[in-house]
Amino acid sequence: MAHAKDRVLSGMRPTGKVHLGNYLGALENWVRLQESHDCFFFVANWHALTDSTDTSEVPANTVEMMADWLGAGLDPNRSTLFIQSLVPEHAELHLLFSMTTPVGWLERVPTYKERIEQLGIASPSYGLLGYPLLQAADILMYKPRWVPVGADQVPHIELTREVARRFNNAFRSVFPEPDAMLTEIPKVPGTDGRKMSKSYDNALYLSDTPETVTAKVKPMVTDPARKRRADPGNPDVCPVFDLHRIFTPGPDREACATGCRTAGIGCLDCKDVLLRHLLPALEPIRERRQAFAEKPAAIVETLREGSRRARTVAQRTMDDVRTAVGITP
Ligand code: TRP
Ligand code: SF4
Secondary structure, X not given: OOOOOOEEEEEEOOOOOOEHHHHHHHHHHHHHHOOOOEEEEEEOOOHHHHOOOOOOOHHHHHHHHHHHHHHXXXXXXXXXXXXXXXXXXXXXXXXXXXXXXXXXXXXXXXXXXXXXXXXXXXXXXXXXXXXXXXXXXXXXXXXXXXXXXOHHHHHHHHHHHHHHHHHHHHOXXXXXOOEEEOOOOOOOEOOOOOEOOHHHOOOOEOOOOHHHHHHHHOOOOOOOOOOOOOOOOOHHHOHHHHXXXXXXXXXXXXXXXXXXXXXXXXXXXXXXXXXXXXXXXXXXHHHHHHHHHOOHHHHHHHHHHHHXXXXXXXXXXXXXXXXXXXXXX
């Protein structure tokens, strides 16, 4: 008999269009995992409420993000793609975990303090404190073996394991402990040289046309010491070269590095070489995501169907959980 595939689960908040950093950091890996794993990927739209209670853009952002997921190659026939709020069992599990989890565990999660300090939040909500506990419910509901996430999320996975252990000890063993699956994530700089981020306005989006990508790359920040064409540069401190490392094959990339160090080529020449490799890598994704984006009703139907599937799994878990908790006569 064929061996059952290990399950993986991950999610993203619906912040809108997916940029190259999100793609290389997560989505590309998710697409690959479909070959070898039983995959669950979801839109964390309740978690979006911890950013802002202005929800006016959440539905459209969900559809845009899903167009990118599908365009990148997530396949709803192979993966279960769903929306958190369409599986309300997550909320019930979050509530039960809130009874077994010490407040101190949540106050110690680094992302909590960081968010409060960075955004200058005077009076943090109960939901913000509970953010990683809701995440634990999202994960444990599906009893996955692996949770593919970035390094910043590792404390949340550690907490998830502790939450599982604590629940299992308090009631009975319902939840296996999942592991974070860390993938080698390349450094993806934005056009200003800082980390690519929607909030820095420095991102290349999967939905950007070749013209837009070209217009963003041409003025991109380079080695700041290379002021004039005759100055030699250092590819190791140049954000354009970080993109070469991802997209440009060896020989062309080496030629750019040498040309840079010897002032044999200018930065615009170097960027032209990058565009020659970057644009063809992005174009098929953009074409596919555009085709999906033109049919938003089909995207919504795909998510509803996936959410029904997710819900049957969630209902089975909650049957066990309710029995374990044992409060209903
Ligand atoms: N906290 C994750 C992020 O900001 C999103 C998320 C919510 C998530 N629930 C999850 C990721 C469950 C993995 C598993 O990226
Ligand atoms: Fe960067 Fe290329 Fe200019 Fe060198 S030549 S500084 S690697 S853009």
